[in-house]
Structure formats: C-alpha cells, structure tokens
Amino acid sequence: MPHVLLQSSFPLTPRMQLLKRYGDGVHVSILDRLPTPFGLVRSGVAPDHQDTKNVINQFSSIAGDARVSFLGNVLVGRDVDVNELRALHHAVVLAYGAESDRRLDIPGEDGSPGAGVFSAREFVWWYNGHPDARHLPIDLSKVRSVAICGIGNVALDCARALLAPPLRFVPTDLAAHALAQLTGDHQTGGGSAVREVHLVARRGPVQAACTPKELKELLTDCGVSARTATPDQLTVSEADSAEMKATRLKRRVFELVSKAVGEASAADAATAAGDRSSPQRRRDLFFQFYRNPVEVLRGPGGAVTGLRVERTAVRPDGPGGTSVAVGSGVFDTIPCDMVLKSIGYKSLPVQGVAFDCRRGVIPNVAGRVLQQTNATASSAASGSTSGSGGGGKGGVPAADVGLYVVGWLKRGPTGIIGTNLVDAEETVDSLAGDAEALLRAGEMSHGSAGPPGAAGLEALLRQRGVRVVGWRRWRLLDEHELAAGRAAGRVREKVTEVREMLRICGFAVE
Numbered sequence: 001m002p003h004v005l006l007q008s009s010f011p012l013t014p015r016m017q018l019l020k021r022y023g024d025g026v027h028v029s030i031l032d033r034l035p036t037p038f039g040l041v042r043s044g045v046a047p048d049h050q051d052t053k054n055v056i057n058q059f060s061s062i063a064g065d066a067r068v069s070f071l072g073n074v075l076v077g078r079d080v081d082v083n084e085l086r087a088l089h090h091a092v093v094l095a096y097g098a099e100s101d102r103r104l105d106i107p108g109e110d111g112s113p114g115a116g117v118f119s120a121r122e123f124v125w126w127y128n129g130h131p132d133a134r135h136l137p138i139d140l141s142k143v144r145s146v147a148i149c150g151i152g153n154v155a156l157d158c159a160r161a162l163l164a165p166p167l168r169f170v171p172t173d174l175a176a177h178a179l180a181q182l183t184g185d186h187q188t189g190g191g192s193a194v195r196e197v198h199l200v201a202r203r204g205p206v207q208a209a210c211t212p213k214e215l216k217e218l219l220t221d222c223g224v225s226a227r228t229a230t231p232d233q234l235t236v237s238e239a240d241s242a243e244m245k246a247t248r249l250k251r252r253v254f255e256l257v258s259k260a261v262g263e264a265s266a267a268d269a270a271t272a273a274g275d276r277s278s279p280q281r282r283r284d285l286f287f288q289f290y291r292n293p294v295e296v297l298r299g300p301g302g303a304v305t306g307l308r309v310e311r312t313a314v315r316p317d318g319p320g321g322t323s324v325a326v327g328s329g330v331f332d333t334i335p336c337d338m339v340l341k342s343i344g345y346k347s348l349p350v351q352g353v354a355f356d357c358r359r360g361v362i363p364n365v366a367g368r369v370l371q372q373t374n375a376t377a378s379s380a381a382s383g384s385t386s387g388s389g390g391g392g393k394g395g396v397p398a399a400d401v402g403l404y405v406v407g408w409l410k411r412g413p414t415g416i417i418g419t420n421l422v423d424a425e426e427t428v429d430s431l432a433g434d435a436e437a438l439l440r441a442g443e444m445s446h447g448s449a450g451p452p453g454a455a456g457l458e459a460l461l462r463q464r465g466v467r468v469v470g471w472r473r474w475r476l477l478d479e480h481e482l483a484a485g486r487a488a489g490r491v492r493e494k495v496t497e498v499r500e501m502l503r504i505c506g507f508a509v510e
Contacts, residue, residue: 003089003442003453004431005029007076007096007350028068029089029454033075034131035469035477035501037063040097043130044121046157047172048164050491063471069454071461072469073502079466080457082352086402087445088456090438091431093404094353094362094369098345098413104149108296108304109341116304117296120154120342127161129175129494131501140181140192143337147307149293150342151201152209156218158340159197163283164222166191173491196284198334200307202292202325203314204233205254206240212252219260224285225267226260229332233289234258239316239323257287288334290314292325296339307334345413353403362409367427368399368434402438404431473505480504 004026036042038056045052063070076082085092101119103109109117118126118136125133146162148155161169166182174182184191201208208215219226228234234257236244244251291309299305309332312325347362349355354363354372363370406427407420415423431438442450452459461468469477477495484493495501503509 003027003029003091003451005031005085005089005092005453005457007031007085007092007094026067027453029457030068030070031074031076031085032070032072035073035474035498035505037070037072037474043125043128045128046124046160047128047169047174048160050172053173069458070469070471070474071454071457072474073467073498074461077351079461079464082350082403084460085457088451088460089453090442090451091402091404091434093406093427093431094350094409095406096347096350096409098347098360098408100346100348101341102344102346104293104341104343106293106295108298111296111298111302115298115302116337117339117341120148120150120158120340121345123158123161123340124154127174127178129173129178129496131496131498134175134177134496138181138338140194141184142193144193145196145198145334145336146194146338146340147198147200147288147293147334147336148340148342149200149307150209150344151199151287152342153211153214155199155340155342156210156214158342159199159285160218160222162192162194162197163218163224163285165282168222171490173485173494175494175496177496194283196286198286198288198307198336200288200291200293200309200334202290202312203323204236204240204289205257205287206236206243206250207314207323208250208253208257208289210253212249212256215253215256218285219256224283225264226257227264227284227286228261229286229288229334233287233291234261237314240314261287286334290325291332291334292327294331297333304337304339305335307336307339308332309334345408347409347413354397354400359412361412362405363397364405364410365399367404367406367410367423367430368401369403369405370397371400372397401434402441467502467507469502469505476506477501477504 006028030037032039038059041053041056074080076085082092099121101121111117118138122133122136123138126136126138140162148158161174161178161182166179169179169182182192218224236254244254288309290312292312293307294310295308296304297306297308311328311330311332313328314323315326316322317324317326346360349357349362352372354370355361356363404427406424408414410427411423439450445451458468481492481494485491495504499509
C-alpha cells in the first residue's frame, strides 16, 4: 500500500484525487503546523462568505476514513524534517501554500510594532482568528482612514470588513476580538472609527485584478459611497477600450465602478440641493487609480499620517505588449491612519528542498520537485511545464523522485480554491506515473512491507514529545467552537491561541 504524506493545511483536492485513483490501496497522511485543519478556508476566506467555506464539509465527510490520517500541531523543521518524512512514506507532497507577502519596498513601510502598516494577509488572519495574528497591534477605534495598496479580491475583502455595517459579521465566524472592535464593547468603546478606505492601484480600472462578483458585493451590499479623488481616475485609453471589448470581465468591472461613482456624485448633488430622499451612506470608498505608492508618511511618534503616491500613466511597454504603469513625476498625499499591503503573497522555503526565491515557488516539472542544485533556484522551470522529470535534459535538474508539489507553492499565489483541481490532477498524474518506482524503492529500504507511513511518523513524534492533534482531538475543539457559537447566535466562536486549543484537545498545558 503506498503511503503518501501531504504537508499542507488544506490539501482537499490532491487527497481526493489520490483516494479516487488508488481506492483502498493508498494511505494519506496530512500534516499541519496548527492544531486545526482547513488552512486557507479557515483563516483566509472572508467570514461573510460562508457558502465558500462549505467546502470544509467535503474534507470532514471522509476525514474519519481509515485511509486518511490528520496530524496537527506538527511543524516541519521543528518537530520533523523533510528527509525523515520521506523515509517514512513512499511519497511526500508539499502543499503548504504561501505564508508570507510581497513588499512595497518604500520608505516608511517598516516601523516599530504597532506602527500602522500591515499586509492584507496579516489583517485577514487577524479578523479570521489565526493564532499568528491574534495579537497584532490593530486598534480600529483610532483609525479613520485606511489606504489599501492593491485592488484584487483580497483587497476587497479587507475593504468590506472595514466598511460594511458591523451587524453583517455578527452571525459569522469572524474572530471575537475583531468583532468587538467593529461593534464596540465596554473595552473598545464606540467600535470602529473607520469612515473611508482608499483602494490604491498603479494602473487603471480596466487593469483592476478583482472580479465583478466581489466588486458588486462591496459596492451594493455594504452601504458605501464610491468616489474618485480626481475625475481623470476613470479615464480609459483606446487600448483600454479595446481590452474591454475583448474581455467581458474587465468591461463589467469598469461598468460597476463607473456606475457606483456616478450614483454617489448624483446623490451628493441632490443632497446639496436640499433633497434628503437619497439614502445616507456612512462610509466612503475611494478608487485611487493611476497612483503608485512611494512613501508611507509618519508623524513624530511614528504613527502613520498618510501615503505619498505618484500619479502614473499606463503604457503598453511590458512583455508582449502588456500594460505597465509609468511615473509622471507628479505626487499626491492620501491622508490615512493605517496602510494595508495587498500586492501578492509569497511562499517560503523549507530546508532541504530546492526553492526559487525570485518567483517564490518550488521548481518542478508537472508537480515533480526538481533536485536541489546551485543553479536550481535561479534557472529551473516551474508550474505546468511538461515533461517526465526523468532526468536533467536541457540543463534542467532531474526530478527528485518521491517529492512532489501542488498549489500556490507549485505555480505561485494565483487562482481560487477551484483552480487547484487541474493543478492537483497534474501532480497526482505524475505521482501515479512514478508509482512502480516508488514501491520498489520502498521495498528496497524497508522490505516487502514498505515504509510505515503515518504509524511510523506518529511513533517518532510521540518519542519526541510532540503533542499531535489527530482528527478525534480536533473534533473536541471543533465541537467546543460550534457550541460557543450556538450560544452566541453565531456560526462558531474560534479559539485563537494554540495553548488553549491544545487544552481543549485534551492535552495538559502549563
């Protein structure tokens, strides 16, 4: 029986593909550094998108399967290394995603803790109750204006959390500490003071990376007034018009922004003329198109006071005629009290595995990880490159047989949950193509029984004193959160500290 380990917090698609492909002839072990499963779905999907989070049910429905083992609270590099995992399994699939961020690399970006600049990932983790972000020094009662660098769907999630009526989040699984800041209580007083959010984009509305569905939700369901700082921020060129004509989604995004800004302007004009019939919007959403962040401005005490931006123009000067933002030498200041950076995620390397630092991916061919060489990090191809991985043709390193990669770590931080389907199929196809060689290698090193898989890994971790959270222990925490949620009229009340998670899971904690 092949033993396959998935080092990931939510490897739903590759796991399902493996079980479908091999039936009873495979055992899949799932490793997570936190005591909780579900990874991005638990800590990344917006709390008011519970329909998306329902994919958790697919995982839970077969998590008790005898062919699957969940091992939570296990950190690769601290509790066990990759070589040990490989020795215990026929194959190891790396699927730990992207847990770091791209930087702006501008003056003022870095500051002392609590200095008001966070990545969008950190902010999303904060309001979703991820243990790593629980204690971020965020105080929304002192923040009136927020600048978000970027205009993808994650940026829209952040804007929605800041601008939507707080009651929208009460029934959800938004972390209790974040909900208290939005709604206010005896400790936080009047709740969030945020009244405006600026979405800052280097290029124009036609190049916005968000999707129409998420944009429409923000513009129509959250009671915001959409604005631009200057009229020319909705200007489009002939090339933009051609791009919209060719791409319906881009045209739809532009139409949504233009309509919302126009409606807000008309409402302002009516109010100024004495007409009070238009709905009063509590908060403003500014689309800052054609603006490139160049400096985070800070006051004498280090607090953020604004974001300095350079006006840009879009030119078809990129590779293949793609549009790029070109600076104009004209600068503006966006007053703000907090800056969120939503310009992309970045994966991190794991010891003993080749890594392309520039692209932030593990070099691979069709999901087969390439052997680590001095040149691998700078020259290896990645993603869906075709090839058998059999051996070093054309200067590309040979495949490191038995080691595979999937998801953002394989192709970069793009796509949605559904995008992982084709990605996982490719990697599982590669693994299946190597199956005979993997089984032979397992017999050579461990005899006819092959490597011990999850049983051997659990024994090793117990020997090292690691408090492994299996599926049954996780269910104790799950039921605790669900019960607390029911008592409060919410989906769940998340536990946000690892120590408390382990206590609820039945471990003695100091």
